[in-house]
Amino acid sequence: MSGKNLLKAIILGDSGVGKTSLMNQYVNKKFSNQYKATIGADFLTKEVMVDDKLITIQIWDTAGQERFQSLGVAFYRGADCCMLVYDVNNMKSFETLDNWRDEFLVQASPKHPESFPFIVLGNKIDLEESKRQISQKRAMAWCQSKGNIPYFETSAKEAINVEQAFQQIARNALMQEADVPEFNFPPSVSLDAEQKPDQGDCNC
Amino acid sequence: MSGLLKDNLKRKEKDNESISSNSGLSNVLLLNVNNPNPTLSITTTTITNAIVNSSSTSTIQRSNSDTISDIRGINERLMNKSTISRSSSKNLQSSKLFENFSLDNLISSDIEIENSELDSDNDLLKIYNSSIYDYDEDNMSSYNFRKKYGNEDLSSSNWVKHKKHFFILSSAGKPIYTRYGDESKLSSLMGVIQAIISYYSTDNDEISCINTSTHKIVFLLRNPLYLVCVSQTNESEEHLRLQLLYLYNQILFSLTSVQLTKIFQDRVNFDLRNLLSGTEIYMDELSRKFSVDASFMLKSIRCLRLKNDLRNTIGEIMNNYRPKNILYGILTYNDKIINIIRPKKQSVHPLDIHLILNMINSTSFRSVESWSPICLPKYNSRGFLYAYVSYLDNIESQSQSESEITSPVSPTSPSSSNSNMKITKTDICLTLLSPDKNAFYYLSNCKKKIEKIFNKSSIFKSISNQKNKTELDISDFGIPHLRHVLYKSNKHLQFVETKRLSPYDDPPSYRRLLRSYKYLDSKIHSYKKNLKFCYILGKNELSVLWIKDDFELYAAFSPFISKTIAYNDLLLIEKWFKKQDNLFITTSQVF
Numbered sequence: 001m002s003g004k005n006l007l008k009a010i011i012l013g014d015s016g017v018g019k020t021s022l023m024n025q026y027v028n029k030k031f032s033n034q035y036k037a038t039i040g041a042d043f044l045t046k047e048v049m050v051d052d053k054l055i056t057i058q059i060w061d062t063a064g065q066e067r068f069q070s071l072g073v074a075f076y077r078g079a080d081c082c083m084l085v086y087d088v089n090n091m092k093s094f095e096t097l098d099n100w101r102d103e104f105l106v107q108a109s110p111k112h113p114e115s116f117p118f119i120v121l122g123n124k125i126d127l128e129e130s131k132r133q134i135s136q137k138r139a140m141a142w143c144q145s146k147g148n149i150p151y152f153e154t155s156a157k158e159a160i161n162v163e164q165a166f167q168q169i170a171r172n173a174l175m176q177e178a179d180v181p182e183f184n185f186p187p188s189v190s191l192d193a194e195q196k197p198d199q200g201d202c203n204c
Numbered sequence: 205m206s207g208l209l210k211d212n213l214k215r216k217e218k219d220n221e222s223i224s225s226n227s228g229l230s231n232v233l234l235l236n237v238n239n240p241n242p243t244l245s246i247t248t249t250t251i252t253n254a255i256v257n258s259s260s261t262s263t264i265q266r267s268n269s270d271t272i273s274d275i276r277g278i279n280e281r282l283m284n285k286s287t288i289s290r291s292s293s294k295n296l297q298s299s300k301l302f303e304n305f306s307l308d309n310l311i312s313s314d315i316e317i318e319n320s321e322l323d324s325d326n327d328l329l330k331i332y333n334s335s336i337y338d339y340d341e342d343n344m345s346s347y348n349f350r351k352k353y354g355n356e357d358l359s360s361s362n363w364v365k366h367k368k369h370f371f372i373l374s375s376a377g378k379p380i381y382t383r384y385g386d387e388s389k390l391s392s393l394m395g396v397i398q399a400i401i402s403y404y405s406t407d408n409d410e411i412s413c414i415n416t417s418t419h420k421i422v423f424l425l426r427n428p429l430y431l432v433c434v435s436q437t438n439e440s441e442e443h444l445r446l447q448l449l450y451l452y453n454q455i456l457f458s459l460t461s462v463q464l465t466k467i468f469q470d471r472v473n474f475d476l477r478n479l480l481s482g483t484e485i486y487m488d489e490l491s492r493k494f495s496v497d498a499s500f501m502l503k504s505i506r507c508l509r510l511k512n513d514l515r516n517t518i519g520e521i522m523n524n525y526r527p528k529n530i531l532y533g534i535l536t537y538n539d540k541i542i543n544i545i546r547p548k549k550q551s552v553h554p555l556d557i558h559l560i561l562n563m564i565n566s567t568s569f570r571s572v573e574s575w576s577p578i579c580l581p582k583y584n585s586r587g588f589l590y591a592y593v594s595y596l597d598n599i600e601s602q603s604q605s606e607s608e609i610t611s612p613v614s615p616t617s618p619s620s621s622n623s624n625m626k627i628t629k630t631d632i633c634l635t636l637l638s639p640d641k642n643a644f645y646y647l648s649n650c651k652k653k654i655e656k657i658f659n660k661s662s663i664f665k666s667i668s669n670q671k672n673k674t675e676l677d678i679s680d681f682g683i684p685h686l687r688h689v690l691y692k693s694n695k696h697l698q699f700v701e702t703k704r705l706s707p708y709d710d711p712p713s714y715r716r717l718l719r720s721y722k723y724l725d726s727k728i729h730s731y732k733k734n735l736k737f738c739y740i741l742g743k744n745e746l747s748v749l750w751i752k753d754d755f756e757l758y759a760a761f762s763p764f765i766s767k768t769i770a771y772n773d774l775l776l777i778e779k780w781f782k783k784q785d786n787l788f789i790t791t792s793q794v795f
Contacts (some may be wrong), residue, residue, distance in 0.1 A: 003478040006378055006388055040403075043395035045388070058378070058391040074402035078376020078473035111471070188639040189587035191531055191547065 006056045007173050008078060009166075010108075012100045013085035014093040015064030018123040021156035022085065023061045026166050031157050038063040041075070050170045057170060076108035081117040081173035083165070086139075088122040088153065089131045094139065101146065117172040118149045121165055126155040357389040369434040370451060370491050373397060374468065375427055380476045381451075381484065383491045387477070397432055401425065413441045424448035428468035429455065437719065440726035443501060447494045450555070453581040454490055457559050458483045461585040486559075489566040495715045497539070498690060499561075501722055502756070504697040505554050508540035509674045512785045514666055519543040519793035521657050526795065527650040531589060531637040537667070537674070538631055539565055541698075545793040553582035554697050560591070564633055569593050571629075573651070575644045580637075592636040592647040596655050598628040598664045630664055676702045676787075681780055683773050685762040687745060688717060691781050692756040698788045707744070708760075716744070721758045724749035739767050750774050755781070 011019045020038050024030050027044045042061040047054060060079070082104050086093040101118065110116045120143050122134065136153060143149040150172070152165040356363040363385055371390070372381040377398030379387035387394075401423065404411045414421040422444040424431040431448040456464065458480060467474050493499075499506050510518075522533050523545045532552065533545040539561055544552055563578070577588040601624055634654065636647045658664060667674070678686060680702075688708055692699035708714045720740055728738040728749055739748040745760040748770055757778060761770050781787070 003481065004388065004475060006391060006475050006477075008376060008378060008473060041395070041399055043392035043399075045391045047388075056388040056391060058395060060377075060395055074375065074405050075399060077402075078374065078378065080473050187587055188641060189531075189584045189589055191529065191550075191639055 004056075005053060005174070006058055007080040007170060008058050008060060009081050009083065009169060009173070010060045010062065010076060010079045010104070011083045011085060012062055012104060013064055013083075014087070014090070014096055014100075017064065017085045017087040017090065017093050018156045019064065019083075019085050020061050022083075022121065022123060022154065022162055022165075023059050025156040025159055025162045027059070029159070031159075033157075037065060046166075048166070048170060050167065050174060053174070055170055055174070057166065076104060079104075079108050079110070080176070081119070081169045082108075083119050083121060083169060084149075085121045085123055086134070087124050088134050088139075089124055089127050091133045094122075094134045094142075097142065114147055115176070117169060117176055118146070119165060119169040119172070120149050120151045121161075122151070122153045123156060125153045125160065126158045353384045354386055356385040358385075358393060360385075367435065367437050368491070368495070369432075370448070370487075371397065371432045371434070372451065372455070372487075373430050373432075374472075374474065374476060375430060376473050378473070378475055380429070380480065381487055383488065397430065401430055415441075420444060422448065424452060426452050428464065428472070437495070439719065439722055440730075442726060442729075443722050446503075447491075447500065450490055450494070450500060450558070451487055453555060453559060454483070454486055454562075455480065456581040456585050457486075457563075457579050460579040460588060461581070462587070485566050486562055489562055493562070495718065496711055498699065498701060498718060498721070499539075499554075499558055501718075501725065502690075502692050502699050503554050504692050504699045505552075505557055506540050507698045507700060507788050508537045508542050509676060509700060509786055510542060510667070510670065512790070514663075514670070515543055515786075515789065516791055517661070518658075518663055519545060519789075519791070521661070521663070522654060523793045523795055525650060525653045525657060527636060527638065527643070527647050529638060529640060529643075530647075531583070531639070532635075533637075534560065534635040536561065536564065536633045536635070540674075541789065542632070542667075543789055543793060545795065548794040550583070553580070556580040556582045560635060563591070564593055564635065569633065570595050573644075573648055577641070578637075587639075588641075589637045589639055590641050590643065592638065592644060592651070593633065594648070594651050595633045596630050596651075596658065596664070598630050599655075599659045600626045600628070632664065632667070676700050678702045678705060681777055683776065685765050685769075686759065686773060686777075687762065688758075688760040689777060690721065690758040691777075691787075692758075693788055694754050694756065696788045696790065700787045713744075717747070717760055720745070720747040720760075721749065724758070737771070739770065741767075746770055748774060750778070757781070 011023060013019050015037060016035065020036075020042060021031060023042070023044055027046045038061060040063055044059045044061065046057045046059065048057060049055070060075075062075075082101075084097050084100055086097055088094075097120065105113045105116070120139065122136070122139050125132075139153075140151050143151045150168055152161045152168070154161040154165055156162060353363075353366075366384050368383070370381070370383040371379075371394065373379055373394040375398070377395045379391050379394040381387060382390050401411055410425055411423050413423065418436050420433075420435050420439075420441060422433045422435070422441055424445055429452065431452055433444045433448055435444055459467075467476070467479070494501075497506075518535065522535060522543060526533055526545055531547065531550065534557070535542040535544070541557070541561075544557075546552055559580070560578070563576075567574075573592065573594040576591050576593075578591045579585060579588050583589075634651055636650070638647060676689070678689065681689065688702055688704075690699060690701040704714055708717050720742065724738050724740060724747060727740075728735050728751060731738075736752065737748070737750050739746060741763060744763060746763050746765065746767065747758070747760045748767070750757045750759075755778070757774060759770070759774060759777060761773070
């Protein structure tokens with residue numbers, strides 16, 4: 001692939017798992033403990049080098065809360081990759097990953113759902129071990145069962161694995177991009193076709 | 205306040221009628237005038253509902269304005285400000301935010317409305333004086349355009365100030381084109397635009413326009429593309445939408461509708477920029493010309509003023525020596541048409557001709573014969589034609605022109621192989637459109653024949669002899685306080701205008717004049733009764749528009765004369781035009 005590259009990356013997951021924080025850590029290298037729910041969606045852009053290519057990642061950070069899920073089908077259209085985020089200290093947020101993934105596939109309806117580039121992030125690993133509810137093993141087993149989705153354990157707070165995770169998903173998305181649709185030259189027009197009279201034509 | 209609201213609503217109602225909203229729901233936007241820092245809210249509810257909402261004094265109407273407040277959140281973080289802290293509505297109003305870009309800047313207003321009971325005449329004048337006259341869009345030459353603004357982005361203060369932005373994005377929200385700045389750096393904004401459009405499409409509704417007191421945001425949704433214009437030029441929604449349509453047609457011009465649809469069917473996430481690279485110049489030029497060329501608003505063809513028999517002779521030569529199997533043969537002089545030949549059963553669409561003229565004049569075709577696939581969206585958006593474009597040579601034998609050899613003939617091409625000939629490139633350009641992709645050499649030969657006959661019959665000389673008369677001159681009318689005239693024939697869909705003399709000889713003044721014409725046009729057409737005559741008195745001129753079945757006549761007078769005098773003068777001007785036979789292509793050259 002040559003020329004300009006732009007990837008649309010969608011971040012999904014329950015509210016409060018740290019989607020916005022991950023994005024902010026990645027783009028702005030900043031973290032705050034204060035929680036602010038995302039309303040609708042947030043957008044950030046980051047330029048990144050992947051294998052010597054300059055890629056623009058257009059990050060679509062969505063609201064986890066259901067009452068803001070009103071952006072519609074069109075919103076997910078044409079996504080290049082999707083990040084599923086859960087909180088390793090919150091069992092429910094892990095259990096709903098299935099729903100998020102299914103929902104995404106229904107709404108975005110990618111051409112090849114089985115090979116669509118997902119990535120799973122278990123966030124908030126900076127919290128003490130005793131709080132942890134989902135083991136790495138269990139998460140990886142789930143990823144395996146969904147067609148070997150890459151799995152990262154991250155901390156938006158301490159910037160652990162954030163860069164790596166985005167790098168990985170960009171690379172995977174680019175691999176999908178490799179089969180460029182060929183430009184079929186459409187046929188020339190036939191001059192014989194009788195033309196329907198159109199208003200606003202010049203009589204010259 | 206209530207009076208203003210009523211006015212507002214009246215305007216909305218009118219707008220809604222003309223926009224032809226897709227469903228019964230109307231997207232109403234209201235200004236909260238009670239608030240010193242007015243905020244806007246989009247509601248998808250009915251107008252009555254909107255009245256209820258607007259009368260509340262809360263700055264943000266949560267219930268119905270999720271989208272806009274969402275975007276506030278979005279932009280706040282986009283601006284890398286108060287990254288995590290929950291923004292209160294007070295923060296949102298902070299002037300800090302206003303300094304930087306955010307959608308707020310684009311849609312909110314900082315103009316105070318002093319008097320809600322403005323009578324309509326004053327209102328009209330006020331709008332005119334404040335917005336139209338202050339228009340200061342930079343006059344850029346086409347080639348340094350990209351370089352000049354290319355590094356601007358959301359955070360540069362200059363970017364926000366541009367009077368008219370055009371954005372094109374895919375329905376997935378991926379950037380395709382921006383008039384100013386680098387589109388990939390604007391991809392967050394493109395996401396916001398997609399989110400707004402998507403929000404309405406869930407109800408099977410389509411957002412068409414957001415009006416604020418300073419900006420108009422106009423949407424043209426042509427799946428798989430979304431086109432958006434953010435304008436503070438005071439042009440009407442219809443004019444802006446027409447401009448978006450031109451940009452859309454420009455994309456079809458390069459791709460065809462078949463190809464465009466297929467690409468996005470195969471891959472909805474496709475990045476169209478790579479396929480369009482090289483054609484940005486056409487979009488840039490169109491965007492610029494919308495403000496300085498009346499052809500686009502008039503949807504008609506600009507003709508070179510030429511004696512009728514000379515024009516017909518030229519047409520006959522083109523027709524007699526035309527290649528087989530062509531759609532159109534077009535002869536142009538700079539941005540003006542000399543003549544067109546066409547098959548009997550095909551007509552010529554001004555919108556297509558404008559795209560062809562834009563191509564010829566945006567790129568340097570002077571030194572080469574050019575061959576490129578193009579699609580004419582109005583003629584047939586589904587397939588390509590092949591355009592042969594070449595400027596014609598004026599060939600003189602050396603002996604004749606020896607006396608002139610010392611005089612500087614600027615565009616001389618020294619490529620003549622024959623030492624007895626002197627070949628000069630003219631400003632006259634021949635375009636031939638063929639459906640056959642292998643016809644280049646054939647068309648090139650036909651051009652040589654036509655060129656030869658033109659030279660034999662001294663066509664170029666005849667045209668250049670007329671040179672000082674090829675433009676309409678204001679002195680032709682003999683009316684001292686008359687400054688500019690533009691006459692469109694509705695029958696021919698062609699128009700002429702007078703030479704741009706002082707005070708319209710510099711681009712900003714001319715843009716301002718054109719803007720007043722556009723304003724008249726939108727007023728006269730939005731009026732329910734069959735309005736014939738419309739005028740506007742500004743501090744710079746009295747501009748008038750007179751419409752009849754067969755013509756539209758625009759004119760600008762000195763601001764110190766009365767409209768009665770102007771009206772009488774218009775009658776004289778019209779009579780004058782009726783007598784002319786050298787303005788338009790009146791005899792169709794068909795085959």
